[in-house]
Amino acid sequence: MHNPALRACGIDAQYIRVQVPVGRVGEAFQQFVKCGFLGVNITIPHKFEALAVVDELDELAAALGAVNTLAIRDGKLHGYNSDGPGFIRSVREAFGAELQDLRVLILGAGGGAGRAVAAQSALKRCRKLILVNRSIEKAETVAGEIRAVGRCPDVSVLNWTDEDVAKAASNVDLIVNATSLGMKASDAKLLPAGVLEARHLVFDMVYRADGSTPLLADAKLAGAKTVDGLTLLLHQGAISFEHWFDQPAPLDVMRAGLQNAVMV
Numbered sequence: 001m002h003n004p005a006l007r008a009c010g011i012d013a014q015y016i017r018v019q020v021p022v023g024r025v026g027e028a029f030q031q032f033v034k035c036g037f038l039g040v041n042i043t044i045p046h047k048f049e050a051l052a053v054v055d056e057l058d059e060l061a062a063a064l065g066a067v068n069t070l071a072i073r074d075g076k077l078h079g080y081n082s083d084g085p086g087f088i089r090s091v092r093e094a095f096g097a098e099l100q101d102l103r104v105l106i107l108g109a110g111g112g113a114g115r116a117v118a119a120q121s122a123l124k125r126c127r128k129l130i131l132v133n134r135s136i137e138k139a140e141t142v143a144g145e146i147r148a149v150g151r152c153p154d155v156s157v158l159n160w161t162d163e164d165v166a167k168a169a170s171n172v173d174l175i176v177n178a179t180s181l182g183m184k185a186s187d188a189k190l191l192p193a194g195v196l197e198a199r200h201l202v203f204d205m206v207y208r209a210d211g212s213t214p215l216l217a218d219a220k221l222a223g224a225k226t227v228d229g230l231t232l233l234l235h236q237g238a239i240s241f242e243h244w245f246d247q248p249a250p251l252d253v254m255r256a257g258l259q260n261a262v263m264v
């Protein structure tokens, strides 16, 4: 996605993948500065560690509680979050909907991505926000932070039981999977059978090369509208590009590059 974009914009740079061990993100960033990197995308599980080591933290990234984009300017590390605004653009593109009109249920609200989309939904004044996380204390922390900002009138945390989640789903419009479940075919199901309805909008942040996930397969069977993580990957990538180069991202080129990459 990024290399075709760089070529299309005549920028003499390359996007590469670097694997960094947990606990060594700050050290890696210092190496990137020395090597002349312009920017970095940060993914699972480094988004909280990245937040702690940047020199300048963007206001939205601070509010969303995670850094997934780094711009290196004059040797300084500037931390941003493109997952939140990418989520807004994806909901708009896939569903023609705005977060302020929706009641939202987030599974995995305590992870880096889940926390960002939860906080972003609240900042957009979504009508209702229900947070679910395997480790419930993380969802409670996120809920506390969101309530303190005071934009969303109705924020609650649920125990992850089939019964509670089924009941909550019957009272929301948008269901988001922000857990890492669904990346592998052997992963446990997120929702019990019969929970999804045709009126639901189902957003799986996970993406797979075959273009579907177990959650989205169930959602399609129920007649619900769906979007997978590729759309989010595209939009958060475009926003990262805008932070790095201060110019509009060539979205069509990036979309085609992404499609080609996942079909390999």
Ligand SMILES: NC(=O)c1ccc[n+]([C@@H]2O[C@H](COP(=O)([O-])OP(=O)(O)OC[C@H]3O[C@@H](n4cnc5c(N)ncnc54)[C@H](OP(=O)(O)O)[C@@H]3O)[C@@H](O)[C@H]2O)c1
Pocket (backbone or CB within 6 Å): 043, 044, 045, 047, 083, 107, 108, 109, 110, 111, 112, 113, 114, 133, 134, 135, 138, 178, 179, 180, 181, 183, 205, 206, 207, 228, 229, 230, 232, 233, 234, 236
């Ligand atoms: N499409 C995109 O552009 C995009 C962008 C961002 C993220 N993502 C995807 O979103 C997912 C989460 O990423 P992240 O950065 O937020 O990772 P993360 O910070 O490591 O969070 C992982 C989340 O998954 C939950 N989880 C893991 N295993 C689970 C299990 N067996 N049962 C229930 N919950 C489980 C964790 O719960 P605990 O807190 O209890 O551990 C946590 O909420 C990944 O699949 C990632 O690829 C996609």
